[in-house]
Each structure stands twice: as structure tokens, then as C-alpha cells.
């Protein structure tokens with residue numbers, strides 16, 4: 001079973017991942033944790049280009065293609081084999097991030113959004129999450145939480161990140177059209193424990209002991 005957790009920068013995703021990993025380990029579930037972009041040799045190289053190479057010019061379509069390429073490799077090398085092995089796979093971000101950051105947040109048309117979903121599914125070999133958790137957090141609240149040097153994506157400015165937050169909500173409300181599996185939009189302004197209580201209540205019913 002593939003589970004993904006997604007949301008804007010500063011939405012508290014890291015903390016929820018820590019909780020989730022502890023919960024999965026506690027239940028002695030055989031699970032793999034991966035991050036997108038990254039977690040393959042190619043993926044880490046692409047991640048470095050996307051997040052840290054401020055010296056490189058990266059046009060929007062190249063940025064989209066690089067995120068997609070990193071994920072295609074991650075699916076091929078790690079996600080598909082783990083799923084075939086019967087493991088639970090927890091991924092930090094997935095195609096929804098591309099749909100939001102490289103789609104909704106840059107003002108893509110409905111047709112372009114549909115294209116990103118379709119191309120993304122194709123490049124991910126049709127492997128889509130059974131459950132997607134989306135941490136919903138207004139960008140002003142989220143940004144106050146980032147108290148370290150911002151990477152290339154985080155430095156795109158407050159307007160961009162406001163559109164990211166709105167993009168997640170729009171993507172969830174359009175889930176019936178393009179999304180796969182179940183999606184849960186969770187209010188990430190609640191305390192970390194309250195947010196995790198919602199995540200746990202979903203997983204308790206779905207993930208076998």
C-alpha cells in the first residue's frame with residue numbers, strides 16, 4: 001500500500017512523518033519511507049539541482065520535467081519493488097506536489113492540470129497512492145514556521161506560496177476528476193497531536209496489523 005503525505009512548505013509535514021514512522025514501526029509493519037524528489041542516486045542529484053543550485057537557470061517546464069524524472073526513477077528503483085514485496089510505502093510528497101507547485105501555483109489552465117496528472121501517472125508507471133494526506137495550512141502561518149535558510153522552492157515568494165496553499169485545496173476539490181485513491185485534507189493549524197490523531201484514525205481502519 002502506497003501512502004503519501006503532502007502540503008505546502010512549513011505545513012508541519014516533517015513532524016507528521018516522524019509520528020507516522022513511529023506508528024508504523026510500533027505496529028511492526030514492514031514499511032519503507034522515501035522522499036520525493038530524492039532517494040535514488042539520480043533523484044538526489046536532481047533534488048540538489050532543484051533546491052540548491054541557485055546558479056542554474058531553470059525554466060518552468062524544465063522544473064516540471066525534473067520533478068517528474070526524479071519520481072519516475074524513484075518508482076522504478078524503490079516504490080514498485082517495495083509494493084511488489086508487500087511492504088507499506090510511505091512517501092514524503094508525490095505527483096500531487098507537481099500538480100500544485102508546477103501547475104496550480106503557476107496559473108496553469110484546466111487543460112494543463114489534466115495534462116500534468118496524465119503525464120505524471122504515465123511516468124510513475126500508473127503507481128498512485130491508495131491514501132493521500134494533505135496538510136492544509138495558510139501560507140502566512142506556514143512561513144513563520146520555517147526558521148532556517150530557505151531553499152530555491154521556498155524562496156519563490158509569498159504570492160507563490162499563497163497559490164500553493166490554494167492549489168492544494170483546489171486539487172482536493174477536483175479529486176474526483178483526476179485524483180486516485182482516497183484523499184484527506186487536514187487542518188494543519190491544529191496542534192501536531194491533533195493533526196496526527198486525524199491521520200491515525202484513517203490509518204487504523206485501512207492498514208492491516
Ligand code: TYD
Nearest residue numbers: 009036037067093094097098101102153154
Ligand atoms: P520537501 O522535501 O518537502 O522540502 P523540505 O525537506 O525542504 O521541506 O520538498 C522539496 C521542495 O520541492 C518543496 O518546496 C516542494 C517542492 N516540490 C515541487 O515543487 N514539485 C514536486 O513535484 C515536488 C515533489 C516537490
